[in-house]
Amino acid sequence: MKVTIYDVAKEANVSIATVSKVINNTGRIGEKTKRKVLEVMKQLDYQPNMMASALMGKQTKTIGLLIPDLANPFFSELARSIEDRAHEFGYNLVICSTDYQTEKENKYLALLKRKSVDGFILASGFEDLNKVEELVKEDVPVAIVARDLPMFSINTVALDDFMGGYLAASHLIELGHQNIGVIARDVWSNRERLRGFKQALEESNLEFTREFEYINGISHVEPGKFMTAKYLKGKNPPTAIFACNDLLAIGAIQAVKEQGMRVPDDISVVGFDNTLIATIVEPPLTTVAQPIQHMGREVLDLIISMIKGEKKEKMRLTLLPSLVTRNSTAKNRNKDLKEKLENL
Amino acid sequence: MKVTIYDVAKEANVSIATVSKVINNTGRIGEKTKRKVLEVMKQLDYQPNMMASALMGKQTKTIGLLIPDLANPFFSELARSIEDRAHEFGYNLVICSTDYQTEKENKYLALLKRKSVDGFILASGFEDLNKVEELVKEDVPVAIVARDLPMFSINTVALDDFMGGYLAASHLIELGHQNIGVIARDVWSNRERLRGFKQALEESNLEFTREFEYINGISHVEPGKFMTAKYLKGKNPPTAIFACNDLLAIGAIQAVKEQGMRVPDDISVVGFDNTLIATIVEPPLTTVAQPIQHMGREVLDLIISMIKGEKKEKMRLTLLPSLVTRNSTAKNRNKDLKEKLENL
DNA sequence: GCATTTTAGTTAAGCGCTTTCTTTACCTTT
DNA sequence: AAAGGTAAAGAAAGCGCTTAACTAAAATGC
Structure with a gap:
């Protein structure tokens, strides 16, 4: 019951070559025949088989x-x-x-x-x-x-991932954060983001000394939560977290909350991507927006x-990325920083 | 340079039919020839063209x-x-x-x-x-x-959408809500959810009197927000909102917050779907979970x-759906209800 | 040892198209 | 009116594969 180019050709009293030509609008076809063929095609509800034309080197779309x-x-x-x-x-x-x-x-x-x-x-x-x-x-x-x-x-x-990392770090530095935890999966773009991140630190004469390990497995909420909890429970906990995507950032926020601390009052969190969920989480996530x-x-x-x-x-x-500032980041009020500043 | 079944056949000194048969593991082929063909296939890195076999009535996978x-x-x-x-x-x-x-x-x-x-x-x-x-x-x-x-x-x-709506309503009714706003797009499953919703009301001798209109356009955060704001600003505002998906529910929560009210203290919100975002929003969304x-x-x-x-x-x-209770729903403390109860 | 069945592999048609050549019919020229 | 040109349509090959029908060779039976 499948209607093929042969059916159209027969019905229109032309050769299949002619039909093919009007389908593809190639070659020379007289006005009359063209109309006739078009009409028959419509009438039979003919739909050219793309597999067949793909076989002949045409595209599959x-x-x-x-x-x-x-x-x-x-x-x-x-x-x-x-x-x-x-x-x-x-x-x-x-x-x-x-x-x-x-x-x-x-x-x-x-x-x-x-x-x-x-x-x-x-x-x-x-x-x-x-x-x-x-x-x-x-x-x-x-x-x-x-x-x-x-x-x-x-x-x-x-x-520009480098720029993205740079933006995130600059923002946090401006807010007075110096001890920043990073959460990322080990893929190239994150390595770039990290480079940008470190660059910003350097330009402020800060150093990224924190021991750092990439997460493994997929970038999702859970790993973000896990890593953040680890940071918070470890020695010298950071005052801010830079997560290399929004999902991880949300995990970070959840972990902070679970430790009984608040975002951004105790810990600031910056995400990356600016997906829908960045607007939904509480507090709304400051994040590096990808277009x-x-x-x-x-x-x-x-x-x-x-x-x-x-x-x-x-x-x-x-x-180029841009930083979208929402409410997950705030001035660092952590004593750790204050002490340092007093020591100057 | 594309290697076809002909190349394999030639290289293996067999006919293309034979090659085809070993590819598809059909017909009778001797062990020796089979191995030979397989070997040549590997050697030439032959990948059968699925368009061609689709043309012959095979599947496209x-x-x-x-x-x-x-x-x-x-x-x-x-x-x-x-x-x-x-x-x-x-x-x-x-x-x-x-x-x-x-x-x-x-x-x-x-x-x-x-x-x-x-x-x-x-x-x-x-x-x-x-x-x-x-x-x-x-x-x-x-x-x-x-x-x-x-x-x-x-x-x-x-x-079972009916059941889904029923679950949502039952939950809210149990919490003492009687005046519930509904947000839904006009598609069949939502009509079913609404039926279930009303059924639950009826069984508690309540009635869904609220004037109701389906949203048009796509089910996303914005329409949910918009509809909820409309409800809240209207006369006889509801004490709870049942949104027919999580996105709309999140819009509802945002609208409540924007009106300076709280979820669930002032307004309860129930969603539908139980997607990732239901766990992310604040408060975490009580929602009807789809498996x-x-x-x-x-x-x-x-x-x-x-x-x-x-x-x-x-x-x-x-x-069957199931209700996942999180923190977006709570007992109705609304005076509206109290009054009614006192009047009994 | 010859007829018969099995087994292994081949031939060739065809899936529904595109496209290069050809052919046919119709105009132009001079 | 004959030669040449051009426009329109068709014939046929082929894309890479599957499969029914067939043949040749090997295994079996008596």
Whole structure:
């Protein structure tokens, strides 16, 4: 019952070649036949099979999006913004959560390639870029978003993570914090954020002496809570926490509360991403905002132009973060600092 | 440079039919040739093109998932749970946000059909099910999740929405609330929730007299805030709010706070869904929990069995909600109620 | 030892399209 | 009116795979 190009051709008394040409608006077709074919197509409710045309080298109008975790608001918001833009171009997204596992990343890469997606947008960790580079070498369009991997020459729409870390630290320093705990997962962008963070400290003649370990596992509320509790119970507890995403920051806030302390009165917390949840938590989270919508749109445009074969030269677009000040940060009133100041 | 089945055949000195058979593990193939072919496949890093086999009537191992809004935590969590299960079966998801627009729903349906997805999982509103029914008639596997549309005979994994509304109302009634404001978008499941809600009222000899209007637009924080503010400023303000999802509930809480009142002391708020954000908001949200993971898993299993051609009889699986009591609800201390009680 | 069944592998058609050549019919020229 | 040009449509090959039908060789039976 499936209506194919043959049915249309027969009904319109033309060859399938002619039908194909009017579908794709290629070649020379007379006005009359064109109208006739169009009419028959409508009448039979003919929908060209995209698999078949993909087989002939046409596009599938499908893009693979690899993210760490769709349940993380940052990534679902990012995915949504990419999807919106994709929709404008008639593209669909197949979305894959990798949980930062190299194995899954590579598996999805291979699988989607077999499915002939037109291109890939990568927002996952990709500590191992071998497979990605293979794809690039085979001229498969690949773009990276929201992670900057400067050591690889792949089209990228990134955030200036260094600046983000710098902003967070500057804000806290201005508020008089010197002993700041950091919570982050060990991925490249966080290393950059940390660099920016340290840079700001240095410029204020402070030093990041705190013993520091990356969290492992996924960036979610629980690890943030756990790490913060650890900091607070440890020796020389910090007066502020810089968490490398909002989820972790929320965990930090929860931990502070559980210790019977208050945010921001006792401990300030800065997050990163500026997702919906930053506005919902109490107190509302001061956070480094990523321009999620903008990023999504830009990376989609980028991949489309790659698919179309324009834009052969590699490029990196770096968007700038901004600090959104809410109520999770305040002046440091901690005695620890006061003592130090008195000793000057 | 793409390696095809021909390359493998040539290299292994067999026909492409033989290669195909070892790939699919069909037909009779001798041990030796089988090993040889497998070896060559590995050696050439051969990856069968799924478009080609899809053209021959095989599956694409891709499922279309239509949801209203990927940025809504309920749907991103649901999508994630479906995806996880799909991954176990080697399936991918192409996720489409419809914003509850019939036009988008139908467009995506048609587009994904052209892309030969193996089946559809629908979590969008679908007030107009015509196109869906067409698909069903053509034997395209379609399953509905998280929405119950009992007037259509389509395989469904649903929540007992009636029960959900009933639970919410019972809880509030127990706490002494009689004047309850409701915030909901006009979709079928909310109508059910409302029915359950009213049922509980009736059973306590209460009546839902409140003038009520559905919100329009998307269910997000802002509309919840707006509606609540309207209720609070109106005559006979409620002592409790039942919001038909967590996002709206959070809007409600924000509105209460903005009016200088407190949750739950002055106004109780009950949400629906039990997403991450319910645990994050202050006070933590009492909410009707949907078994999101369970639903996702069940619907994926359902669609898979439909794709495999098992399960020809239509079925509806109804999962039960449960009330998660947190701190956004408390005993009604409102004078309004006191007065009434005194008048008894 | 010959007919019969099994087993192993091949041939070829076809899935629904795109596209390069051709062919046919119709205009222009001179 | 004959040669050349051009516009419109068709024939056919082929994308990478599956599968029904077939053949050849090996195993079995009597």
